[in-house]
Amino acid sequence: xxxxxxDAGGSAIKGVRLEGERIAAELRRPHHGVDLIGLIVAAxxxxxTPDVEAVGVGLAGLVRHPGGEFVxxxxxxxxxxxxxxxxxxxxxxxxxxDNDANLAALxxxxxxxxxxxxxxxxxxxxxxxxxxxxxxxRVYRGxxxxxxxxxxxxxxxxxxxxxxxxxxxxxLVSGSVLDRAARRIxxxxxxxxxxxxxxxxxxxxxxxALAEAGRWLGIGVANLVAVLDPELVVVGGAAAQAxxxxxxxxxxxxxxxxxSDGHRPLPRVVxxxxxxxxxxxxxxxxxxxxxxxxxxxxx
Amino acid sequence: xxxxxxDAGGSAIKGVRLEGERIAAELRRPHHGVDLIGLIVAAxxxxxTPDVEAVGVGLAGLVRHPGGEFVxxxxxxxxxxxxxxxxxxxxxxxxxxDNDANLAALxxxxxxxxxxxxxxxxxxxxxxxxxxxxxxxRVYRGxxxxxxxxxxxxxxxxxxxxxxxxxxxxxLVSGSVLDRAARRIxxxxxxxxxxxxxxxxxxxxxxxALAEAGRWLGIGVANLVAVLDPELVVVGGAAAQAxxxxxxxxxxxxxxxxxSDGHRPLPRVVxxxxxxxxxxxxxxxxxxxxxxxxxxxxx
Numbered sequence: 001x002x003x004x005x006x007d008a009g010g011s012a013i014k015g016v017r018l019e020g021e022r023i024a025a026e027l028r029r030p031h032h033g034v035d036l037i038g039l040i041v042a043a044x045x046x047x048x049t050p051d052v053e054a055v056g057v058g059l060a061g062l063v064r065h066p067g068g069e070f071v072x073x074x075x076x077x078x079x080x081x082x083x084x085x086x087x088x089x090x091x092x093x094x095x096x097x098d099n100d101a102n103l104a105a106l107x108x109x110x111x112x113x114x115x116x117x118x119x120x121x122x123x124x125x126x127x128x129x130x131x132x133x134x135x136x137x138r139v140y141r142g143x144x145x146x147x148x149x150x151x152x153x154x155x156x157x158x159x160x161x162x163x164x165x166x167x168x169x170x171x172l173v174s175g176s177v178l179d180r181a182a183r184r185i186x187x188x189x190x191x192x193x194x195x196x197x198x199x200x201x202x203x204x205x206x207x208x209a210l211a212e213a214g215r216w217l218g219i220g221v222a223n224l225v226a227v228l229d230p231e232l233v234v235v236g237g238a239a240a241q242a243x244x245x246x247x248x249x250x251x252x253x254x255x256x257x258x259x260s261d262g263h264r265p266l267p268r269v270v271x272x273x274x275x276x277x278x279x280x281x282x283x284x285x286x287x288x289x290x291x292x293x294x295x296x297x298x299x
Numbered sequence: 300x301x302x303x304x305x306d307a308g309g310s311a312i313k314g315v316r317l318e319g320e321r322i323a324a325e326l327r328r329p330h331h332g333v334d335l336i337g338l339i340v341a342a343x344x345x346x347x348t349p350d351v352e353a354v355g356v357g358l359a360g361l362v363r364h365p366g367g368e369f370v371x372x373x374x375x376x377x378x379x380x381x382x383x384x385x386x387x388x389x390x391x392x393x394x395x396x397d398n399d400a401n402l403a404a405l406x407x408x409x410x411x412x413x414x415x416x417x418x419x420x421x422x423x424x425x426x427x428x429x430x431x432x433x434x435x436x437r438v439y440r441g442x443x444x445x446x447x448x449x450x451x452x453x454x455x456x457x458x459x460x461x462x463x464x465x466x467x468x469x470x471l472v473s474g475s476v477l478d479r480a481a482r483r484i485x486x487x488x489x490x491x492x493x494x495x496x497x498x499x500x501x502x503x504x505x506x507x508a509l510a511e512a513g514r515w516l517g518i519g520v521a522n523l524v525a526v527l528d529p530e531l532v533v534v535g536g537a538a539a540q541a542x543x544x545x546x547x548x549x550x551x552x553x554x555x556x557x558x559s560d561g562h563r564p565l566p567r568v569v570x571x572x573x574x575x576x577x578x579x580x581x582x583x584x585x586x587x588x589x590x591x592x593x594x595x596x597x598x
Contacts, residue, residue: 062562072562119441131526135434135441142418142434142528145563152522153556155455164558223451227430227526229441257452259463263361263371264444 001292004047005284006040007058007100007277010075010127013039014277017047018284021111026277033077041090054291055093056283057083058100060130062145066290068097071145074162075127094291096283100124101147102139103282104272105132108234110285112273119230121221122272123149124279125237128162128170129220133228139286150174154219172216173246175238181209192238199245210245217246218253225258225267236272243271300591303346304583305339306357306399306576309374309426312338313576316346317583320410325576332376340389353590354392355582356382357399359429361444365589367396370444373461374426393590395582399423400446401438402581403571404431407533409584411572418529420520421571422448423578424536427461427469428519432527438585449473453518471515472545474537480508491537498544509544516545517552524557524566535571542570 002024006015008031017025025047031039044055061073068084070076087095098106105114105122114120118137124130131149133140140146150170151163161168171177178192185205186194198206221233239246251269258266274281301323305314307330316324324346330338343354360372367383369375386394397405404413404421413419417436423429430448432439439445449469450462460467470476477491484504485493497505520532538545550568557565573580 133526135439140434143530143564143566144528146526146528148525148528151525151557152451153518154452157455165556219452223522224526226447226450227432227445227523229443229445229447231442257464258450265442267442 001053001288002049002051003054003056003284003287004044004052005056005058005103005280005282005287006043007103007279007283008036008040008076009060009100013043014280015043015047016277016280016284017049017052018281018288023277023281036077037081037083037086037090040087044091052093054096054287055087055091056096056098056103056285056287057087058098058103058279058283059083060100063097063099064144065098065102065141066096068095070097094287096286096290098139098283098286099130099145099147100279101130101132102141103132103286104130104236104274104278105134105234105282106139106285107274107278107282108236108272109134109137111281112234112278113270114232114234117231119228120232120234121224121228121230122234123221123236123239124272125173125175125235125239127176128174135228149220149224152220152223154216154223169216169220173213173220173239177213178210178238178242181213185209193241196242196245207245210242211249214246214249215253218250219257221250221269222254222257225254230267233267233269234272235269236274236278237276240271247271300352300587301348301350302353302355302583302586302590303343303351304355304357304402304579304581304586305342306402306578306582307335307339307375308359308399308578312342313579314342314346315576315579315583316348316351317580317587322576322580335376336380336382336385336389339386343390351392353395353586354386354390355395355397355402355584355586356386357397357402357578357582358382359399362396362398363443364397364401364440365395367394369396393586395585395589397438397582397585398429398431398444398446399578400429400431401440402431402585403429403535403573403577404433404533404581405438405584406573406577406581407535407571408433408436410580411533411577412569413531413533416530418527419531419533420523420527420529421533422520422535422538423571424472424474424534424538426475427473434527448519448523451519451522453515453522468515468519472512472519472538476512477509477537477541480512484508492540495541495544506544509541510548513545513548514552517549518556520549520568521553521556524553529566532566532568533571534568535573535577536575539570546570
């Protein structure tokens with residue numbers, strides 16, 4: 001089956017054409033929050049060939065599946081938009097729409113590091129933490145919006161979150177948290193990547209900042225393991241780029257926070273396999289699963 | 300289908316004989332942690348009739364399903380015991396074994412307040428917090444031991460938990476937490492029930508202690524709602540007995556802690572419907588579902 005997958009994030013649309021498991025074409029188009037639907041349609045047209053059977057679209061925010069209503073998201077200029085019927089009309093193809101983190105998880109479970117695993121937690125670190133849950137081999141969405149793991153509250157202190165609360169997981173570890181640490185430790189234009197480079201050079205303060213963020217990564221993962229008992233935890237985005245500076249402290253904190261569980265094996269915590277186009281790949285996979293009759297990709 | 304369900308908790312074995320959805324017989328036998336398997340067999344024999352087709356058993360602790368290995372639990376005198384083959388031999392009937400909180404959740408979803416709901420979180424408050432997850436209409440177990448929600452870490456402070464950590468949810472709200480508050484506020488023999496009675500009489504300190512425990516109940520529920528987005532949250536055990544003194548502050552804290560979610564409906568938080576025999580009923584239901592071919596009750 002040949003499908004197109006598109007992922008509309010806060011600053012760019014990424015897209016792939018997927019032929020079976022082969023990425024036959026790929027694009028990336030920055031956007032400025034204007035006419036997002038138009039840009040999605042243009043990106044699909046650019047990737048299209050006559051044999052494309054369906055299009056999948058990932059959106060950063062609260063999306064109702066399978067209806068495709070984009071309810072709300074802080075990074076996209078959409079609010080209560082019925083995206084799926086609009087896109088199906090403009091593209092004249094079946095369209096599947098889902099939350100981007102769900103799609104990254106689907107992609108890792110079908111073509112990435114979580115292939116053939118039944119119960120997988122996939123975390124995508126950017127300005128916040130997106131969570132995708134593969135439970136029983138399928139994307140778990142709950143009533144609509146499961147996987148909003150970044151808003152688990154882990155401490156009573158902590159910085160104010162975009163959601164209005166304090167102590168949310170994503171205020172303690174995320175791409176933005178690493179960027180802020182970089183600005184504090186290095187200079188005001190530094191980013192999380194610079195922080196990792198500084199750690200690689202042996203900068204003790206950078207190493208400590210990554211370890212502290214990693215500790216919070218591990219505490220949040222421990223909570224999710226207690227609740228969901230996945231076989232595998234997959235970490236993507238900024239946290240994957242930070243690599244072992246973040247992941248090793250995270251694994252330690254996870255073990256430390258699941259003490260009673262000397263009685264059970266803990267899941268491995270690994271880096272994502274598909275990189276920044278994971279959600280676009282997942283969108284193409286979802287479109288294929290929903291419109292080719294293989295498997296509905298839903299739970 | 301006619302089945303027997305037994306629930307072995309820390310101090311008593313409870314049992315039912317279930318004929319369809321009718322509870323045809325019921326028993327409760329205290330135990331002192333000696334010969335638990337023998338007591339379970341005796342309880343099954345007492346409830347049995349010639350037309351019983353299968354037996355279900357709930358155990359408080361980490362249980363592997365469907366194999367029936369009891370791995371560990373702080374309240375039962377068992378450790379790495381293959382309970383299912385032993386019980387099947389002694390009872391000469393098919394036996395299903397599962398964690399007690401999973402079974403309470405199954406019971407609420409089949410015969411209680413969560414009937415016909417797909418995604419339900421069922422919390423059983425005793426000395427700790429047992430969690431049972433009904434996801435997609437089935438008990439979700441993850442790799443083996445999902446639902447250990449009492450060990451989510453919610454704060455960096457807090458009392459030491461039995462697991463060795465600090466800040467676990469069950470150190471902040473549970474039957475034991477209410478008992479301790481009662482001893483502190485009322486007298487050294489007082490229990491959580493006395494605390495609720497004092498609140499009913501207008502005792503401001505008792506009301507405040509219940510509200511504080513309720514606030515923590517709501518914070519933990521908010522975290523689970525962010526992750527799982529259930530349709531319904533069911534609260535059983537000591538927390539149900541404390542009623543609105545606990546549940547109303549819990550609902551307030553849940554809303555307060557899911558602020559970004561003005562964009563989505565929040566689940567109702569309600570008291571359990573089946574009371575202290577919920578897990579025994581669930582055990583009987585599981586046995587029926589696994590051995591009558593209706594539905595495997597598994598995910």
